[in-house]
Amino acid sequence: MQLEVSDLSVARGGLVVLEGLNFSLAPGRALVLRGANGIGKTTLLRTIAGLQPAVAGEISAPPETLAYASHADGLKAALSARENLQFWAAIYGFGAERVETALAALQLSALASRRAAHLSAGQKRRLGLARMLVTGRPVWLFDEPTVSLDAAAVALFADVLRGHFASGGSALIATHIELGLPEAESLDLTPWRAARGPEARGQAGAAAFDPFAEPLS
Numbered sequence: 001m002q003l004e005v006s007d008l009s010v011a012r013g014g015l016v017v018l019e020g021l022n023f024s025l026a027p028g029r030a031l032v033l034r035g036a037n038g039i040g041k042t043t044l045l046r047t048i049a050g051l052q053p054a055v056a057g058e059i060s061a062p063p064e065t066l067a068y069a070s071h072a073d074g075l076k077a078a079l080s081a082r083e084n085l086q087f088w089a090a091i092y093g094f095g096a097e098r099v100e101t102a103l104a105a106l107q108l109s110a111l112a113s114r115r116a117a118h119l120s121a122g123q124k125r126r127l128g129l130a131r132m133l134v135t136g137r138p139v140w141l142f143d144e145p146t147v148s149l150d151a152a153a154v155a156l157f158a159d160v161l162r163g164h165f166a167s168g169g170s171a172l173i174a175t176h177i178e179l180g181l182p183e184a185e186s187l188d189l190t191p192w193r194a195a196r197g198p199e200a201r202g203q204a205g206a207a208a209f210d211p212f213a214e215p216l217s
């Protein structure tokens with residue numbers, strides 16, 4: 001499934017942060033979003049994921065082809081690692097086999113019975129990444145996926161992505177961290193920074209009410 005973004009403008013807190021953005025992401029490919037803090041990477045991912053409306057422009061991929069892993073891992077603290085994945089697998093229409101495959105892929109099988117609340121930060125992050133495997137969706141959107149991961153887990157994540165690409169999947173990844181994926185293309189968002197976005201206007205813009213805001217974690 002090809003993701004096409006055409007002439008897209010996105011806003012946060014009622015102010016446009018990026019405007020006139022064009023790019024495409026083909027099956028089997030990775031695109032890394034770069035740009036300074038606050039430029040709008042999270043806002044762009046949230047817009048593509050359908051969590052907030054675009055100000056202008058087109059996003060071509062049907063919503064049911066997309067899966068989004070935000071800063072938060074989307075985990076239920078009281079459920080075990082396995083139960084968390086079973087919850088998500090049921091939502092996406094998959095069964096136990098897919099859950100066990102995802103646990104194994106992120107080296108979580110030995111921790112499968114541990115409550116998410118008792119996992120370390122990096123283990124939680126691995127579980128959040130395993131969640132993407134039980135969606136069965138081809139276009140993965142990641143916001144800083146490797147925060148809290150040690151070097152071995154970053155390499156594991158790169159391996160999981162390569163498996164996904166080999167089966168025709170793709171990934172759009174906002175990160176400041178080197179992923180060890182030399183085959184990924186990168187897109188610096190700086191040229192599309194809106195002239196009158198929050199950074200230009202200062203705190204007045206950043207403090208505006210945003211009904212689509214994620215709670216701070």
Ligand SMILES: Nc1ncnc2c1ncn2[C@@H]1O[C@H](COP(=O)(O)OP(=O)(O)OP(=O)(O)O)[C@@H](O)[C@H]1O
Pocket residue numbers: 012013014017035036037038039040041042043044198199205206207208209210213214
């Ligand atoms: N709820 C909100 N209300 C108003 N402005 C917001 C809100 N959330 C974010 N912003 C502002 O929108 C702009 C874009 O934020 P965004 O989180 O998309 O940037 P980012 O590129 O992902 O940054 P980082 O690299 O720091 O994660 C920033 O200037 C930010 O201060």
